Amino acid sequence: MSKETFGERLKTLRKERGLGQVALAKEIDVGKSVISLWEKDKCEPTLGKLIALSEFFGVSIDYLAGLEN
Numbered sequence: 001m002s003k004e005t006f007g008e009r010l011k012t013l014r015k016e017r018g019l020g021q022v023a024l025a026k027e028i029d030v031g032k033s034v035i036s037l038w039e040k041d042k043c044e045p046t047l048g049k050l051i052a053l054s055e056f057f058g059v060s061i062d063y064l065a066g067l068e069n
Contacts, residue, residue, distance in 0.1 A: 003066050007041040010064070013057045014039075028052040 004012075014024050014035075021035040028049060037043045045053065054061045062068045 005041050006044065006064060006066060007039040009066065010035075010053070011039045013059065017057070024056075027056055 014021070021039070022032045025032045025035045030049060038045060050061055050064060054064055060068065
């Protein structure tokens with residue numbers, strides 16, 4: 001069984017909150033295209049944005065990074 005990628009976890013968290021990419025982008029102060037790139041695993045967030053995501057969703061950075069379930 002393959003591990004869920006960062007992008008897949010991010011997309012799942014976003015959809016569970018009922019947020020679109022634009023709404024999430026505004027929450028953490030990035031462009032909508034950045035959220036799209038992250039969800040497609042085309043690039044990864046900086047540490048600062050990773051922290052912002054973990055605080056926003058109430059999950060650990062380890063969870064976002066796929067180090068814990």
